[in-house]
Amino acid sequence: MNPSTEDMLQAIEKVNADHIFILPNNKNILMAADQAKSLTEDKQIIVIPSTTIPQGITAVINYVYDSTPEENEARMTEEMRHVKSGQVTYAVRDTSIDGMEIKQGNIMGLGDKTILSVGTKVADVTLELVERLLDDDSELITLYYGAEVAKEEAEALAEKLAECHPELDVEVHFGGQPIYYYILSVE
Numbered sequence: 001m002n003p004s005t006e007d008m009l010q011a012i013e014k015v016n017a018d019h020i021f022i023l024p025n026n027k028n029i030l031m032a033a034d035q036a037k038s039l040t041e042d043k044q045i046i047v048i049p050s051t052t053i054p055q056g057i058t059a060v061i062n063y064v065y066d067s068t069p070e071e072n073e074a075r076m077t078e079e080m081r082h083v084k085s086g087q088v089t090y091a092v093r094d095t096s097i098d099g100m101e102i103k104q105g106n107i108m109g110l111g112d113k114t115i116l117s118v119g120t121k122v123a124d125v126t127l128e129l130v131e132r133l134l135d136d137d138s139e140l141i142t143l144y145y146g147a148e149v150a151k152e153e154a155e156a157l158a159e160k161l162a163e164c165h166p167e168l169d170v171e172v173h174f175g176g177q178p179i180y181y182y183i184l185s186v187e
Helices: 005-014 030-039 053-061 069-080 122-133 151-164
Strands: 019-022 044-047 084-090 095-097 100-102 107-110 115-119 140-145 169-174 182-186
Touching (some): 005 030, 053 069, 115 122, 122 151, 122 182, 151 169
Parallel strands (some): 019 044
Antiparallel strands (some): 084 107, 107 115, 140 182
């Protein structure tokens, strides 16, 4: 699901706009986006360096229609820096990372840079992951639940987070993503 530079150039060609924002939402796509920008001559391409889906969502939310592309680029880039992202998935093999022993089938909570929680239950790992991402500046927790999670499970988890942190807003949305039980953000 990683688009190539050529894929991006084809998409750019189809867009009827003078200014096009690319949000890679994945560190593996940043270089392709930058190449597409450098190879495009007839349109202004602005690459917002989002490396996670929650960063990309925050950047898009902060786009202001009446602002210049440069003002939007600055605002979108700045606002996404306040986002801490997490993903909850399963281990495909036994391994040891950062002193954690992980067995095939374990549930893992991944932060922006490392594994932050490991366990056997999705809800428990997700709760621990959120706890590790929270800080004194946190105001909002957003859960995007995946294809393998029932809406009721996600809502119950959101309620548990709201009970544990009544000072924070908690949102839950269907993301429908495969592989990841949850993609989440803390802002």
